[in-house]
Amino acid sequence: MGDNIYLPQLARVSYIKEEVAGERAIKTFRLEFAEGEGFEHECGQCAMLSIFGKGEAMISIASAPHVKTYKQFSIMRVGRVTSAFHELSVGDVVGIRGPYGNSFPVHDWRGKNLIFIGGGCGLAPIWPVIQTAVAQREHFRDITVFYGGRSPRDIMYQAELEKLRGAADVHLSVDKAEEGWNAYCGFVPANLMDKEPSPENAIAITCGPPIMIKFVIQNLRSLGFRDEQIYTTIENKMKCGLGKCGRCNVGKDYVCVKGPVYSWDVLKDLPAEY
Amino acid sequence: MELILEKGRLDDWIAALEGWQAFAPSQEDEVWGYRPTASPVRLDHPNTVQPPKNFAFPQREVFFRFEQVKGEPPRLTPVEPDAARNVVFGVRPCDGRGVVRMDTVFSDHVEDSFYLGRRKNLAYVGLACLKPASRHCFCKSVGGSPVSTEGLDVLMTDLGDCWLLASATPVGETLMQAAGALLTEPSAEQRMELARRHEEALARPQKSAVADVGNAATRLKDNFDSPLWEELGKACIACGICTYLCPTCHCFDLNDEVSGGKPLRGGRVRTWDSCQFPDFTMHSSGHNPRDSLGSRLRQRVSHKFRYFVENFGTPQCTGCGRCVSQCPVGIDIVNVVNRVCASV
Amino acid sequence: MIRIEDIRTQARDILETGEVRAVIGWRRGSRGMAAEPVLISQPEEAESLVWDPTCFHNLSLNLVQERKRLARKGMASNKPLALVAKGCDARSVTVLLQENHFRREDVYVLGVSCEGSGVLDERKLARVLDGLTPDSAAYDGDDYVFQTEEGEKRLPAREVMADRCLECRSAYPRLNNAVFGEEKTRGLEAPFAALSRFEQNRGAERWDFWKRQFERCIRCFACRSVCPLCYCEECVVDSIRLEVTPETTADEKANRIRWIERSASRSDNFGYHMTRALHLAGRCIDCAECERVCPVHIPLRLLNNKLEREAREKFGYEPGASVDLPALVSSFRDDDPNEFIR
Incomplete structure (x- = not known):
């Protein structure tokens, strides 16, 4: 038991780049763990990012596993949390927990x-x-x-x-x-x-x-x-990232655990509820 | 361990459980629910409106608090789950089996420290259903039994002027040992009476039954695209009753609740959620993978009778009948499973 | 007495002639005695319609839902939908018309006068029957007649009738395209009798009472979901109802009002129920479905009745009385009282 699995680590925004402007704006963020070791990840895994007071959003980790100094995320502005991300400046501190999901083999x-x-x-x-x-x-x-x-x-x-x-x-x-x-x-x-x-x-x-x-x-x-x-x-709405909250459930799978990476021969047998 | 407790001595046993907070079904405005025990505890309740799932999985739970002065890093303060030792009396065997299924979900893959932190301090003292607790009971058709001890630490059986207590776990034995001289060895007649009453309970027919639970998973898979889902879900009003009253529904939401602005103060809070709410699966883009009443009914029923079976080898539904008896428009999960499974 | 055959014939006729797209009514349910709502579109299905004291549901809810569903599918039909409506249900159709939710020609009301029967209150019945569970319920002109595992049980209707029916003064559906049954005044109890009984409690007692009720609320939202007048696509109290389309901007989503948290805490529950009650002031027609469906027995009717009585006493307003009346909260008369404005 022990660990509070919902408690994020703190990470500092070290780089922001505007990729795409306009109504469907995309910005790239690099996050450096503010304290401790952080975590390692594999290709295709996601992390739950949070802005305190706004909430959490599950985002794909866009940097390669061999990049150790930061985790990169490219975030489209679509809702409450992602809009808050687009307001951030370099130096701001956000929450991050993960890595979640499976990976590309x-x-x-x-x-x-x-x-x-x-x-x-x-x-x-x-x-x-x-x-x-x-x-x-x-x-x-x-x-x-x-x-x-x-x-x-x-x-x-x-x-x-x-x-x-x-x-x-x-x-x-x-x-x-x-x-x-x-x-x-x-x-x-x-x-x-x-x-x-x-x-x-x-x-x-x-x-x-x-x-x-x-x-x-x-x-x-x-x-x-x-x-x-x-x-x-595939992506679905996610809240916990840990196979408990049921949001991303597709057939017998919780996408946050069994996904997000699927080969088509596996995915085609799941209900198309994504 | 099997021992006898005289009917008049239940309150004494509860009083003897030092270090435990005891809960039992009682009525408030005619609503049966688990509340702190008040003498005399009678255990003559029908099914409670809500199962005892709140004890390990409260409807609202704070995971941590945050505080942030503008321009400074946030400060997070973790919250520990309540460490009180709770013992819950009068739990029906269907709800006991519900506990086991909740344990599975919250231990699988990653252990949920909040659920398990509460759970390890929880004991369930069950009550055998010598007659069905409601007309909508169907535990026997989903692999359960009115005298099942699954998920329970002690099972009490009403023998008329006394209860026979049977321990099912070491925690149960501890609870019974705490009673000391209040509990006595059952006589041979009492043991025979127990066997007779259990046999009778097992033989008593239930008004409702899932026709073929063993094949339900396969049949539900075969009939995933059946038009029956929309037909049977048409009357659904998309409320949360069926899921909130279910002993095994565990879906939840996570939100930041803000209590102050300068500095920013608040907590990250888990609250129950329901796959029957229209926006449960809605993406931020507005795309909704389950956007119809039928698709959401199919999700609830398939999760209980197919997906859980595919993952853990047993149906998730324990046949308590609450979703049936409390549905505002009479959607009956037994009828839905039977109709869909029987369709070609 | 109402003959169910007459309702079935009429339903079949209007489906056969194509006058309506579908008929919303009640049929036998699969879980015991209670009827369940059904939408039929084939004439032969009219045979499944029933009318008995378990036809609790206000089917104008299904009317609203079905219209929304058709609109989403781009199938908004020029043919009306028909519904079977009790006096109270017809009043909520009237309110929906007042609020321009649809046009009069979009709805075909098969009105049913409750005459003496009303609908029963399952909780009162459970108290009386003490463990017996009926398989069916009927009204024979005086009594409710139940078939139970111990044979037939008869109870004077008054003993187990829903409070709202005991107090009802307009069991006859004024708004109708066809009507079944006679106009009878029932009035077994005075209007607002349950409310008046409750108000005999002192203020502190009432406050304790409501604290206990709101403490018990589990926020399943059944009260809102079952209400035909809670039709908003977006509700201020939570995130459950939010109409997001591809056109909804990120700003709109990010800046959504969240006045009341999702937590089922007493204060948030209080906020939820107060908001709902106030939004129903001058609109609620006392079908009392919110109270019936509440799994934890919160007597929500008291809240709605309180505001209904205010509207009646202060403004002489009766919700759902006429399509031609302006809505209470969006109209003004020179002689409106204003002593409560400070």
Whole structure:
């Protein structure tokens, strides 16, 4: 017994970057543990972040496990807690507990081609996998990243994506054509079909809006990917992160414990209540 | 350990339980509930309106308090769960089985220190149901029994002019030992009377029954997309009665309650929540994975009779019948399970 | 006496002719004697409709719910929905019309006069029957007749009738498209009799009483959920009802009012019930469903009655009396009393 499992640790905001402006603004935050050791995490895991007086929100950890000095989070402003995050300044102290959930089996994917397909703020949950694969470049074969936003201004991690080139093939897209945009115009699933990645010895990892994930999986299957070659992460409303509060319950799983990472051959058997 | 307690001596036994706070069912404005014992304790109650789940899982619980002067780091003060030793009398076997299921949830994966901190100081003294406590009882059809000791430390059986007390755990033995000379060895006749009464209780039919609980999980899976869910859920008014009165529903919400602004003061608070409330699963985006009455009824019923079975090998529902008897519009979980499972 | 066949025939007819989209009524329930609400859309289903003293539910709630459901699905129909309505239920339809919740032509009221019967109070009945659990209940013109495991039991209706029915003066549904049963004045007790009895207690006793009631509240929100007039998509007292659409902005979500915490503490419960009572002032038509469904027996009717009586005494206002009346709290007359404004 003993530990108060709901008590967060304190962490200081060390860096803030505005990724996307406007109504669906996204900001990236780096948090450094204010006292003690903090915690280690694996690719795909989440943390419960809190602003005292506002509450908690479950957010994917967007930094790779080998980054020890901070945890990175890219947060879209949608509700009470996330809006409060967008008001923060460097130096402010927030609460953090975790890590929660399962992780991408990155180690098992050594020797394979990795294909990442992200949309909107769905780049954040798969970003640690991309960073890990690039850091361990010799262990993986081709790395391909598809990523798209509504417009060029909705592309997050722009500088970081450019830095990936060389280590990975990067295929960006925007939903609607706009002057000055030289890459693909169209939805992410269409960009995927346009480039036709091979399923041969490959793993596809996708995250983004539910409707995008749906079509990405459809398209991957039509390209010959088997269900167990396709990975995604799902999110549901969460309160405890510990498999107790019941909010994220989908079928027999509490997503905060058994998820958020699922291969499609497992996920397709769960009720589509996410 | 099996011993006899004369009917008139129950209050003496309770008084002898030094260091324990005792609770038993009593009425307030005709509402049966567990309250601190007041002499005489009679144990002649029907099913209480609420199960005794509040003792380990109170409806409201503060996890920690926070205080923050603007511009400074917050200060957090953890709260310890109440360490009082509570003994609860008159617990029905269905609610005893409910306790076991709650223990499972709060120990699985990560131990919840608040639930378990209270639970380790809690003892349940059960009362065998020699006749059904309500017309909506269906414990026998979900693997329970009116004389089950699961989750109970002691089971009391009414033998007319006395009770026969049977310990079911070491804690139960301790409670009985505290009674000292108040408890006496049962006679051979009393033992036979106990066996006779238990047999009779087991044989007595219940008005309501889940038809085939063993196959319910499979059938509910097969019929996940049945149109019956919307049909049976149509009358639901989306209140929290069925879940709040359930001995095994454990869903909760976590919120920051602010009590002062300068400096910011407040606490992080757990409160019960219900999968039947419309916004329970609603994402901040407005997307709601269970946005219809039928999908929420399916969640409640499937959790009790399928998901819990898939995870822990037993139905979560213990057949107390509260969600049936108290539903404002008469939604009957037994009827729902039976109808959905029987559909093709 | 009301013949259920007449209601069934009428329901079948209006479904057959396509005059209405569906009929909301009561059918036999699966858990003992109580009827349960049902929505039927096929003429042959009319056979399942029942009318007896367990038809407690105010079906205008289901009318509101069904209209919301259809609207969400983009299926707002130009055909009306029909409902079977007692006198009190019809009054709540009237209030909904006053508040422009829908138009008169959107609803078809199959009015049922309760005549002498009213509905029974299950708690009073349990006290009298002491452990017996009836399988059915009927009204024979004088008595309620119950079928129980020990055979038939007859009780004078008055003994186990709901308080609101004992005090009811308008058991006849004024607002109707068709009506069943005769207009009879019942008046077994004076209006506000239960309230007057309660008010004989001294102030301190009343305060202790309400403290105890609010202490017991478990905030299951059944009182709000069952109320046809608590139709707000967003409720100030908690987070349960919040209509979020893709268009709802982050600011709107972040800055939502949270006046009353979710905790079932006495003070928050007090705030919840007071807010609800005040929002029902001049609107509540005393169907008393909130009191019936409360699992911990909080006599909520006393709160609503108190405000109802204020409205009657101060302004001569009777909620649900007429569609043409302006709503109490949004109207003003020169001769309105104002001595309570300080």
